[in-house]
Amino acid sequence: MDRYYDHKKIETKWQQLWEKESVFVVQEQTKQKKYYALCMFPYPSAAGLHVGHPESYTAVDIIARYHRHLGYNVLNPIGWDAFGLPAENYAIKVGVPPWETTAKSIDNFRRQIKSFGFSYDWSREISTADPNYYRWTQWLFLQMYKHGLAYKKKGKVNWCEHCQTVLANEQVINGQCERCQNEVRQKDLEQWFFKITDYAEELLSGLDMLDWPENIKLAQKNWIGKSVGAEIEFKIKNSVLSIKVFTTRPDTLYGATYIVLAPEHELIQSLESKIENKTEVNQYITATKKKSDLERISLNKEKTGVKLQGLKAINPANNKEIPVFIADYVLNTYGTGAIMAVPAHDERDWEFAKKYNLEIIQVIKPNSHKSTDLKNIQLYTAEGVLINSGEFNGLDSETAKQKITKKVNGKITTQYRLRDWLVSRQRYWGAPIPIIYCDDCGMMPVPEKDLPVLLPRDVDFKPTGQSPLVYSKIFHQVQCPKCGVSGQSVRREVDTMDTFVCSSWYFLRYCDPHNEQQAFSQEKVAYWLPVDLYIGGAEHAVLHLLYARFFTKALRDFGWLKISEPFLRLRNQGMILGEDNQKMSKSRGNVINPDEVVAEYGADTMRIYEMFMGPLEDTKPWSTSSIIGSRRFLEKLWLVVLEWLENNRPSVESKEMKKLVQQTIKKVSEDIVAIKFNTAISALMILVNFMAKEKSFSQESLHNLLVILNPFAPHITEELWQKIGNKDLLVTQPWPTWDKNLVQADSVTVAIQVNGKLRGSIEVSIDAKQSEVLSLAREQESIKKYISGKKVVKEIYVPGKIVNIVVID
RNA sequence: GCCGGGAUGGCGGAAUUGGCAGACGCGUUGGACUUAAAAUCCAAUGAGAGCAAUCUCGUGGGAGUUCGAUUCUCCCUCCCGGCACCA
Numbered sequence: 063m064d065r066y067y068d069h070k071k072i073e074t075k076w077q078q079l080w081e082k083e084s085v086f087v088v089q090e091q092t093k094q095k096k097y098y099a100l101c102m103f104p105y106p107s108a109a110g111l112h113v114g115h116p117e118s119y120t121a122v123d124i125i126a127r128y129h130r131h132l133g134y135n136v137l138n139p140i141g142w143d144a145f146g147l148p149a150e151n152y153a154i155k156v157g158v159p160p161w162e163t164t165a166k167s168i169d170n171f172r173r174q175i176k177s178f179g180f181s182y183d184w185s186r187e188i189s190t191a192d193p194n195y196y197r198w199t200q201w202l203f204l205q206m207y208k209h210g211l212a213y214k215k216k217g218k219v220n221w222c223e224h225c226q227t228v229l230a231n232e233q234v235i236n237g238q239c240e241r242c243q244n245e246v247r248q249k250d251l252e253q254w255f256f257k258i259t260d261y262a263e264e265l266l267s268g269l270d271m272l273d274w275p276e277n278i279k280l281a282q283k284n285w286i287g288k289s290v291g292a293e294i295e296f297k298i299k300n301s302v303l304s305i306k307v308f309t310t311r312p313d314t315l316y317g318a319t320y321i322v323l324a325p326e327h328e329l330i331q332s333l334e335s336k337i338e339n340k341t342e343v344n345q346y347i348t349a350t351k352k353k354s355d356l357e358r359i360s361l362n363k364e365k366t367g368v369k370l371q372g373l374k375a376i377n378p379a380n381n382k383e384i385p386v387f388i389a390d391y392v393l394n395t396y397g398t399g400a401i402m403a404v405p406a407h408d409e410r411d412w413e414f415a416k417k418y419n420l421e422i423i424q425v426i427k428p429n430s431h432k433s434t435d436l437k438n439i440q441l442y443t444a445e446g447v448l449i450n451s452g453e454f455n456g457l458d459s460e461t462a463k464q465k466i467t468k469k470v471n472g473k474i475t476t477q478y479r480l481r482d483w484l485v486s487r488q489r490y491w492g493a494p495i496p497i498i499y500c501d502d503c504g505m506m507p508v509p510e511k512d513l514p515v516l517l518p519r520d521v522d523f524k525p526t527g528q529s530p531l532v533y534s535k536i537f538h539q540v541q542c543p544k545c546g547v548s549g550q551s552v553r554r555e556v557d558t559m560d561t562f563v564c565s566s567w568y569f570l571r572y573c574d575p576h577n578e579q580q581a582f583s584q585e586k587v588a589y590w591l592p593v594d595l596y597i598g599g600a601e602h603a604v605l606h607l608l609y610a611r612f613f614t615k616a617l618r619d620f621g622w623l624k625i626s627e628p629f630l631r632l633r634n635q636g637m638i639l640g641e642d643n644q645k646m647s648k649s650r651g652n653v654i655n656p657d658e659v660v661a662e663y664g665a666d667t668m669r670i671y672e673m674f675m676g677p678l679e680d681t682k683p684w685s686t687s688s689i690i691g692s693r694r695f696l697e698k699l700w701l702v703v704l705e706w707l708e709n710n711r712p713s714v715e716s717k718e719m720k721k722l723v724q725q726t727i728k729k730v731s732e733d734i735v736a737i738k739f740n741t742a743i744s745a746l747m748i749l750v751n752f753m754a755k756e757k758s759f760s761q762e763s764l765h766n767l768l769v770i771l772n773p774f775a776p777h778i779t780e781e782l783w784q785k786i787g788n789k790d791l792l793v794t795q796p797w798p799t800w801d802k803n804l805v806q807a808d809s810v811t812v813a814i815q816v817n818g819k820l821r822g823s824i825e826v827s828i829d830a831k832q833s834e835v836l837s838l839a840r841e842q843e844s845i846k847k848y849i850s851g852k853k854v855v856k857e858i859y860v861p862g863k864i865v866n867i868v869v870i871d
Numbered sequence: 872g873c874c875g876g877g878a879u880g881g882c883g884g885a886a887u888u889g890g891c892a893g894a895c896g897c898g899u900u901g902g903a904c905u906u907a908a909a910a911u912c913c914a915a916u917g918a919g920a921g922c923a924a925u926c927u928c929g930u931g932g933g934a935g936u937u938c939g940a941u942u943c944u945c946c947c948u949c950c951c952g953g954c955a956c957c958a
Contacts, residue, residue: 236955277875277952284874284954291958309958322958365956391956401958409872410956479957603953674896676884681951685883691896741885744895751895813891818939820891856938864890868938 067700069664073777077179085793086181088137090589097134098590099126100569102598105143106167108152111174113654118597118635120669121678123180125595127773128734131797137590139572140182142168144191146561147225147241150491154524160491164191174657178665179776186575190564196493197514198581199564204496204507205620211257219484221249226525227488228253230560231481232605254486254495258612262286262478265611274632281603287479294472296321299374299383303332308397308477313462315379316451317425318402321386324394325350338372350390365391365414378470397477412441425450485560490523490530492558500542501551509543529556565606566613569593569628584622593629600634633737636680643683654684666775667693673739695747696778702754703782712758720804722752723763727800730770746771766798814839815866816848832859839865
């Protein structure tokens, strides 16, 4: 046996063998329990893998391999999220078509990923840009269409001038494009939407049963933004028209002293004849239209608005006439686009009323206040007890909400901030939307038998603000599915789908990747789903993760799935920073290339190092000097086994060794389940260090060590397993169990404190009585000097842990 | 502004959830081996004081609860993330 731990030779050998023998290729086995481990599939970029990729893949691989040892039928797939803007932009930059650049990127990613020895079932590899895949993405679009969940609508949408396309709300971050950080403007366009809002309530309530990080659940909760309130109508004086407002505080209705409409509110047109200051109003509306969302947010430190002169609304609670304003702090897209302003109890209304000198009436007082100082009105936004509210005085807010809403014939309603998902894009590199327009027959879905609608290649794919598909000749050579006419009067939809549509169902396709009749067979999906563990970046909190949940629920309602939630357990990997504690980036020059790390130290070392760096979900800096520690650990293991073989397998084993092996099995098993890989590796290091010191241990102990280390470092353990004479593969060996009695020590060291300060320690048996331990403690030389001549006030003994003697002079 | 997470040696991080703070690893220092270096092995390594045994301080800062606090409560500072005029 080689004294040198030659990682290159070993890793290549086992990777080839696993692949040749299809060790990780799986089929449905009804007799066997299944486990579906999944990492978020990568977006193949020309830059290649960064060190963050293997972090999540290794974590998933450890879990997958662990469950294989436990006897599960484990599905651990991989594929490519291949469509999308960055790939297209890169293609434009280098002047090569995106299908070529993407294919190249995928080849490179595949090579890199394979070098880590992940236990993927490569026979299930998929790419979203493959017609065999996007055919079914299109089919899913048609399902959405058929069930009324896909619709086309004209309206204000987010437009990125730089990317020359519309964007979903989820892709606009602080008024900026998620991809290029350019300002997003509002544009009136006809676009395709998925009706995700139909599922708002279920997307919210479903979160409760998921084992997901709290921050992700919270982000989704905030994004869905549920609020329960009332719709209340305010009649307009001398008009048949009325203004409907939405409020979460109907209990404050008596304090509503004016109404505010969003500048875009449609009622303004109908009321035009009554408005006396039309010019001023129109100016304000035009000015608002010009502002981007970003400006509307950042400039609105100070509120602005215009009073609609000649117009009065009537407060239905007390029939008081109140003025009507338009102001851009009210959003047309939320609620009814109109609010009742209660300046005494709402911060924004307060600010506005102060500025324009409007009436402020206090109608709620805090529960605790006995007297009310009406002269000195202060902003109070919490709930409380009603005052100045006629018959409702003295009621608490909660009760008053119901009663007042009822009195004014209001309606209790629920509002969500979530908007429908805008899925059409005016870009090339995506799945074409399968719709045909015929001048005579109108808009029609492409018949399922005609799928896929192939992405044409006879185009100049540079963005022009219209989809490049407009210019393809081949693409529009199509017959109307209804009247059979072709030519100028029949055209295809030219927009492509948001890549998030492609990634909303890939975990389903993995279950049945080669099905040519269906997107997936219901039986296969029913066997594998839900995903038992899903690991990926936190940046998808409200994007992919929300969309995939929506797809799952929609497909369930279409009858294709039996489950309601796709991912039972989710964990995020933290970002790996550069050595300078900054985000890795080409411009900073702090990027670590995983290829170099694998070449120099080996895949096993890289895997161990990345898992040992710290908790998976934490952000942590890379440290090239620290990798050596993980390498030394594996080298030490290599030499321990080597010497053990050279010394003819010395099998005399100390009691401590026996115990430590048991403790390590326990610790590693528990830590894998809890995804605490850093402490699991620490325990394995302790065991290997001890074996290196003792040099003598049983064959069984070595077997156990190799099995529990295998998920972390699969190549070296497999090699050593073979070297010590095993013929079968280590990956299929059963996971060892631990002996509860052996894990427990029979005697323990108990710390002795005097007045809370550590003054000594004693060795006692695990089941020693309190009185025994205490008298032993008092007799200790180191303790005596602290307690002699003093009065013992109290003695505490925590079994097996600590003694505390409290004394006073 | 609101909500969430966090702050522990020179560095990455442990700590059975109220019980010996600093496991494990990196780094550093000293020693062994070597002509020498690398590698490896052994020892030390939170700070301060002391020849020493020992002692004092110490988990962002300040208070509190407790026999005992990195852990619980309150206040403050800083960092990271989410939402942000959502009525």
